[in-house]
Amino acid sequence: xxxxxxxxxxxxxxxxxxxxxxxxxxxxxxxxxxxxxxxxxxxxxxxxxxxxxxxxxxxxxxxxxxxxxxxxxxxxxxxxxxxxxxxxxxxxxxxxxxxxxxxxxxxxxxxxxxxxxxxxxxxxxxxxxxxxxxxxxxxxxxxxxxxxxxxxxxxxxxxxxxxxxxxxxxxxxxxxxxxxxxxxxxxxxxxxxxxxxxxxxxxxxxxxxxxxxxxxxxxxxx
Numbered sequence: 001x002x003x004x005x006x007x008x009x010x011x012x013x014x015x016x017x018x019x020x021x022x023x024x025x026x027x028x029x030x031x032x033x034x035x036x037x038x039x040x041x042x043x044x045x046x047x048x049x050x051x052x053x054x055x056x057x058x059x060x061x062x063x064x065x066x067x068x069x070x071x072x073x074x075x076x077x078x079x080x081x082x083x084x085x086x087x088x089x090x091x092x093x094x095x096x097x098x099x100x101x102x103x104x105x106x107x108x109x110x111x112x113x114x115x116x117x118x119x120x121x122x123x124x125x126x127x128x129x130x131x132x133x134x135x136x137x138x139x140x141x142x143x144x145x146x147x148x149x150x151x152x153x154x155x156x157x158x159x160x161x162x163x164x165x166x167x168x169x170x171x172x173x174x175x176x177x178x179x180x181x182x183x184x185x186x187x188x189x190x191x192x193x194x195x196x197x198x199x200x201x202x203x204x205x206x207x208x209x210x211x212x213x214x215x216x217x218x219x220x221x222x
Contacts, residue, residue: 003211010209014043023105024073031068034097040067041139041165042209046074049137049163053078056161058134062125063087064118064148065140069098069105075137076107086112086133088121088140118144122151132157139165142182145189153198153220160220164189168205168214190216198222 028040041049053061053075059082061075066089076085089095095115102111114121118140136152138145145164152162167173167190172183193199193216201218 001207003207003209006207006211007209010042010044018043018047023101024070026104027068027070027073027101030101031070031097034068034093036068036094036097040070041074044208045165045206045210046071050074050078052161052163053135056135058161059083060131060133060135061085062133062136062152062155064122064136064138064152065089066098066113067094067139069101069111071137071139072098072102072111073105073107075135076102076105076110078135079110083110084112085110086114086125088114088116088118090115090117090140119147119151122148122155126151126154130155132160134160136160136162137165138162141185142166142169142189143185145185146192149189149192153196156220158220158222162199162201162216162218162220164216164218166213167203167216168212170212173214193218 049071058078059080063072063075063085066072066087072087079085092115095113099113102108133155138148167186169183169186172178172180173186178184190203193201198220199218200221201216203214203216205214
């Protein structure tokens with residue numbers, strides 16, 4: 001088994017289920033031209049996010065980590081015409097690229113990009129009396145995952161779904177002695193989720209064109 005084989009399988013599945021999509025392809029191209037890191041979700045992972053949000057019948061979506069707006073576009077496509085998506089991005093340059101990509105995809109009116117440290121943006125939403133979100137996607141710096149979960153729960157309701165990406169870290173998540181702060185951040189996040197009596201959830205290992213990783217799927221019960 002190898003990453004080449006995983007990528008071949010991803011390509012096969014994408015070819016079956018995902019027709020060519022100029023808005024998404026151009027989003028990746030423009031992000032690369034702007035020298036953004038190539039760490040967006042894979043196309044079939046993006047479709048999974050869209051399907052999960054649609055199954056949830058989400059009207060309000062929160063995304064932590066915008067990058068070039070690729071996953072934002074997938075999620076925004078799940079919204080009804082009167083829905084809304086708030087996405088949080090630390091880097092102004094990334095946010096500018098994302099805004100252009102989202103607008104070109106025809107989704108600008110649905111998406112509110114907030115620039116700055118995610119913990120501050122989340123706290124601002126809480127302090128501002130934000131309505132709870134139906135679906136939350138966490139895909140940002142892994143060291144921040146525990147705090148993002150803590151604050152996201154203040155912005156959740158019974159029934160909110162939380163998806164967190166990149167939680168397996170090439171298998172290093174099982175290494176309790178890892179000196180990688182990203183690994184320890186994910187471990188703390190998973191431990192918090194498992195211990196919280198408001199959450200039922202699981203985590204899944206994945207392989208594919210993005211390598212060996214995984215995601216957590218959490219359901220807020222109360």
